[in-house]
Amino acid sequence: MAPKDIMTNSHAKSILNAMNSLRKSNTLCDVTLRVEQKDFPAHRIVLAACSDYFCAMFTSELSEKDKPYVDIQGLTASTMEILLDFVYTETVHVTVENVQELLPAACLLQLKGVKQACCEFLESQLDPSNCLGIRDFAETHNCVDLMQAAEVFSQKHFPxxxxxxxxxxxxxxxxxxxxxxxxxxxxxxxxxxxxxxxxxxxxxxxxxxxxxxxxxxxxxxxxxxxxxxxxxxxxxxxxxxxxxxxxxxxxxxxxxxxxxxxxxxxxxxxxxxxxxxxxxxxxxxxxxxxxxxxxxxxxx
CATH class of the missing domain: 1.25.40.420 (Serine Threonine Protein Phosphatase 5, Tetratricopeptide repeat)
Known part of the structure; x- marks a missing residue:
């Protein structure tokens, strides 16, 4: 009988769950992200695998490469917590209350999945009262598809x-x-x-x-x-x-x-x-x- 490669669907999810448990118990963590004086233990390899921002930080000659603590500017601690949850679970909770902070933070840390989730959420919220603002917000953060969707919406509902x-x-x-x-x-x-x-x-x-x-x-x-x-x-x-x-x-x-x-x-x-x-x-x-x-x- 010829050998056959068998792909399972549970392996990747199982690894993510295990790494998330390790993160929450601060086990095998080799870097701590510090945001608004709050510490977030994490694993460099996981961050680098999910984000070009962290990959560049940990694989280049930047000063943060070998530091045990890394200060992250430009986002809140609550937003950092949501982003880390996404990195380790592939799930992000987007709401009307957090999307305006979440999208710029996702752009900053180059988390494409969060950016896409935010854009899809905002597109679902388009309304005659907010479409022009969403279009400008999308343009500011280079969300081309969202910007085009908001523009088409404003044209369709002009009156x-x-x-x-x-x-x-x-x-x-x-x-x-x-x-x-x-x-x-x-x-x-x-x-x-x-x-x-x-x-x-x-x-x-x-x-x-x-x-x-x-x-x-x-x-x-x-x-x-x-x-x-x-x-x-x-x-x-x-x-x-x-x-x-x-x-x-x-x-x-x-x-x-x-x-x-x-x-x-x-x-x-x-x-x-x-x-x-x-x-x-x-x-x-x-x-x-x-x-x-x-x-x-x-x-x-």
Missing amino acids: DVVQHEEFILLNQEEVEKLIKCDEIQVDSEEPVFEAVINWVKHSKKEREASLPELLQYVRMPLLTPRYITDVIDTEPFIRCSLQCRDLVDEAKKFHLRPELRSQMQGPRTRARLGKHQRSAYQNGWERVWFNVFCHLAGSE
């Missing part, structure tokens, strides 16, 4: 996202990045225009000068003539800015001079790629022109 404080507190560049995006899902450009106006109104003195720059990313030609004349024309911020008035006039011209539309094609006349916007743009011209003529007739 709800702009109702929350995170949007209002964005700087001009961040607002611009969001509203110029083709992928935001809106039934019309109305929530985009209203988001810009509300952002400006939140801090009038500091933000009023930014309105013309931001308004150029609102696709006003795609709005109905009734909304342009009844809402945008009556907005004081618009009436007080020549640049804003020029953008409004462009939208009116797009509706009133159909023979010129081919010459006016550009970013402001391109439909968003959201689920309803394109069909509304393509199929709604009969209703749009009915509104135009009703408005013109009523003004005479």
